[in-house]
Amino acid sequence: MAKKASDAGGGRAQAVHRALKRAILDQALSPGSKLPEDSIGERLGVSRTLVHQALVRLSEEGLVDLRPNRGATVARPTLEEGRNLFLTRMALERLVVETLSGKLKPEQIEALSAHIAAEEAARTAHATSIRLAGEFHTMLAQMTDNTSLIRYVDELVARSSLILALYGRPHSSECAVSEHRDLLDKLIAGKTEEAAALMAHHLDSITTRALLPKEDSMNIKDVLASYAAAEGLA
Amino acid sequence: MAKKASDAGGGRAQAVHRALKRAILDQALSPGSKLPEDSIGERLGVSRTLVHQALVRLSEEGLVDLRPNRGATVARPTLEEGRNLFLTRMALERLVVETLSGKLKPEQIEALSAHIAAEEAARTAHATSIRLAGEFHTMLAQMTDNTSLIRYVDELVARSSLILALYGRPHSSECAVSEHRDLLDKLIAGKTEEAAALMAHHLDSITTRALLPKEDSMNIKDVLASYAAAEGLA
DNA sequence: GTCAGAAAAATTGCATACAATGATAGAACC
DNA sequence: GGTTCTATCATTGTATGCAATTTTTCTGAC
Numbered sequence: 001m002a003k004k005a006s007d008a009g010g011g012r013a014q015a016v017h018r019a020l021k022r023a024i025l026d027q028a029l030s031p032g033s034k035l036p037e038d039s040i041g042e043r044l045g046v047s048r049t050l051v052h053q054a055l056v057r058l059s060e061e062g063l064v065d066l067r068p069n070r071g072a073t074v075a076r077p078t079l080e081e082g083r084n085l086f087l088t089r090m091a092l093e094r095l096v097v098e099t100l101s102g103k104l105k106p107e108q109i110e111a112l113s114a115h116i117a118a119e120e121a122a123r124t125a126h127a128t129s130i131r132l133a134g135e136f137h138t139m140l141a142q143m144t145d146n147t148s149l150i151r152y153v154d155e156l157v158a159r160s161s162l163i164l165a166l167y168g169r170p171h172s173s174e175c176a177v178s179e180h181r182d183l184l185d186k187l188i189a190g191k192t193e194e195a196a197a198l199m200a201h202h203l204d205s206i207t208t209r210a211l212l213p214k215e216d217s218m219n220i221k222d223v224l225a226s227y228a229a230a231e232g233l234a
Numbered sequence: 235m236a237k238k239a240s241d242a243g244g245g246r247a248q249a250v251h252r253a254l255k256r257a258i259l260d261q262a263l264s265p266g267s268k269l270p271e272d273s274i275g276e277r278l279g280v281s282r283t284l285v286h287q288a289l290v291r292l293s294e295e296g297l298v299d300l301r302p303n304r305g306a307t308v309a310r311p312t313l314e315e316g317r318n319l320f321l322t323r324m325a326l327e328r329l330v331v332e333t334l335s336g337k338l339k340p341e342q343i344e345a346l347s348a349h350i351a352a353e354e355a356a357r358t359a360h361a362t363s364i365r366l367a368g369e370f371h372t373m374l375a376q377m378t379d380n381t382s383l384i385r386y387v388d389e390l391v392a393r394s395s396l397i398l399a400l401y402g403r404p405h406s407s408e409c410a411v412s413e414h415r416d417l418l419d420k421l422i423a424g425k426t427e428e429a430a431a432l433m434a435h436h437l438d439s440i441t442t443r444a445l446l447p448k449e450d451s452m453n454i455k456d457v458l459a460s461y462a463a464a465e466g467l468a
Numbered sequence: 469g470t471c472a473g474a475a476a477a478a479t480t481g482c483a484t485a486c487a488a489t490g491a492t493a494g495a496a497c498c
Numbered sequence: 499g500g501t502t503c504t505a506t507c508a509t510t511g512t513a514t515g516c517a518a519t520t521t522t523t524c525t526g527a528c
Contacts, residue, residue: 011302011511013290036479047513052480053287056247057294062382068245069480069519084380091329091383095321146318148296148393149325152386159382245481271510281483286510303489303510 016046017054024063024074025161027127035064035072062159075162082163086207089156090200092149093137097183097199099144102190108143112184115139119177130168134161136180160206168210176206246280251288253278258297258308259368259395261361269298269306296393309396316397320441323390324434326383327371331417331433333378336424342377346418349373353411364402368395370414394440402444410440 020040023029035055037048044051059066059075066072077085104112119132134157141153179202186195254274257263275285293300293309300306311319338346353366368391375387413436420429 013511038479048480049283049512049514053290056287057291060291060294070521071479081381085382087329087333088326088380088382088386091325092322095325099321146322147315148319148322148390152322156382247481270508272508282510283482283484304491305509 012046013050013053016044016050017057019044020054020058021061021063021158024058025131025158027165029074031074031076031162031166033074035074037072061155063162075159076166077159077163079167082167083207085156085159085163086203089153089160090203092153092156093140093199093203094196095146095149096137096141096144096153097187097195098192099146099149100140101187101192101195104143104187109184109188112136112139116177116180116184119180123177130161130164133176133180134158164206164210176202179205247284247287250278250280250284251291254288254292255295255297255392258292259365259392261399263308265308265310265396265400267308269308271306295389297396309393310400311393311397313401316401317441319390319393319397320437323387323394324437326387326390327374327433327437328430329380329383330371330374330378330387331421331429332426333380333383334374335421335426335429338377338421343418343422346370346373350411350414350418353414357411364395364398367410367414368392398440398444410436413439 020029020035029035037051037055041048041051055064055066055072058064059072062077063075064072065075115132115136119129119136122128122132137157138150138154141150144150179198183195183198183202186198254263254269263269269289271282271285271289275282278285289298289300289306292298293306296311297309298306299309349366349370353363353370356362356366371391372384372388375384378384413432417429417432417436420432
């Protein structure tokens with residue numbers, strides 16, 4: 001008989017890692033949330049050991065802040081980190097585009113096309129929209145067959161989701177879907193430079209569209225600051 | 235009182251990770267070597283738990299091959315992985331160069347210059363030569379203040395060392411030192427494109443110079459294959 | 469009411485212990 | 499002699515337990 005479904009794809013350690021990662025990216029755990037090892041372990045039915053390992057790994061991936069002896073929290077990347085992250089993404093995804101341009105196989109084109117359709121269908125659901133948009137980029141990376149490239153793009157896309165969740169405007173990812181389709185067209189046609197430019201523009205517009213603090217994500221200090229100013233205080 | 239020197243820079247878990255990483259990169263542990271958890275733990279004076287965590291982490295970084303329930307070995311990257319890895323490096327280090335060009339501060343220039351001098355001094359010692367050459371690239375990355383970029387370049391440089399150790403010709407890194415100095419000059423002068431081109435050429439020449447199997451690293455099958463061909467067999 | 473200090477609780481870091489999986493060696497059989 | 503089955507051993511994967519550190523709560527003074 002097969003192993004338990006929850007173990008799919010590796011040991012339980014990896015399962016815990018995936019579960020937490022998924023929870024963070026789905027914003028079920030919002031940035032800044034505390035992540036106590038034993039309550040997580042209890043909830044997931046594993047020991048603290050495995051949760052600890054998963055948290056360490058997530059902190060290496062930048063999804064979790066881990067301060068020694070003081071516990072883990074869901075990461076709250078700064079705007080500066082966000083901008084740097086998108087710069088790195090751009091460098092890597094340019095390589096993805098260059099690698100793939102004119103070399104996509106029919107079934108790959110099929111899969112990408114289907115995914116874009118799914119993105120269009122999910123345009124209203126904000127959270128899944130972000131997820132699907134990210135998955136498009138990881139799909140592209142996957143097709144390069146370059147393991148380090150795949151890993152890094154995956155990580156950066158995941159962190160990007162976190163950043164978009166933190167700083168993104170409500171409807172910032174809507175326009176991106178058409179850009180995905182345009183990009184795919186250029187890739188199929190083998191127009192490498194145009195595709196690369198499109199990818200650069202795509203990521204740049206995500207950055208500039210999103211990387212401005214949205215109103216309701218301001219912290220208490222910021223909120224009070226404006227009231228204080230209005231009253232001539234502090 | 236300060237902590238024990240061996241703990242410097244984080245918990246013991248990280249100390250174990252650094253120790254193993256260093257041992258691998260120094261080729262004290264050669265590619266393919268078995269890495270049993272308890273003997274390592276005994277030797278380092280820590281429990282298997284920490285060794286296990288370090289090995290998992292190293293496997294994520296590509297320095298260790300970890301097969302479930304079958305133990306860890308020092309990674310033996312394939313030539314294909316090596317080529318892909320250098321492609322990824324090129325994409326990222328181009329970003330490093332673009333970020334740094336014309337913006338190096340005097341003390342940074344000083345540090346880089348001193349490092350290049352050290353490389354020249356160590357030209358005879360093959361192992362340290364590889365290490366110093368790598369450190370030059372990680373120093374550059376560090377100066378970008380882009381944390382994801384730093385992390386990925388660090389990782390790729392480390393893996394590159396492994397690959398050079400496996401496939402590099404005995405004296406393949408000698409010429410690279412002068413290229414480092416040329417690159418620094420272009421960076422200081424702010425000639426971004428020239429610097430980027432130089433970096434590309436630098437990495438490319440490392441690749442083509444090194445990524446051909448050296449004679450004594452061929453495995454039995456390969457060795458026999460050439461004999462078989464010479465005799466008109468198989 | 470607030471502030472400082474101390475005791476208690478909660479939480480992490482690590483080691484040890486146990487269970488499960490794979491490797492190895494020996495015996496039985498062909 | 500070689501092959502297969504089995505029993506033993508070695509090694510990993512995970513849980514539990516203990517010590518250390520941090521946070522919280524309680525107490526008492528001002």
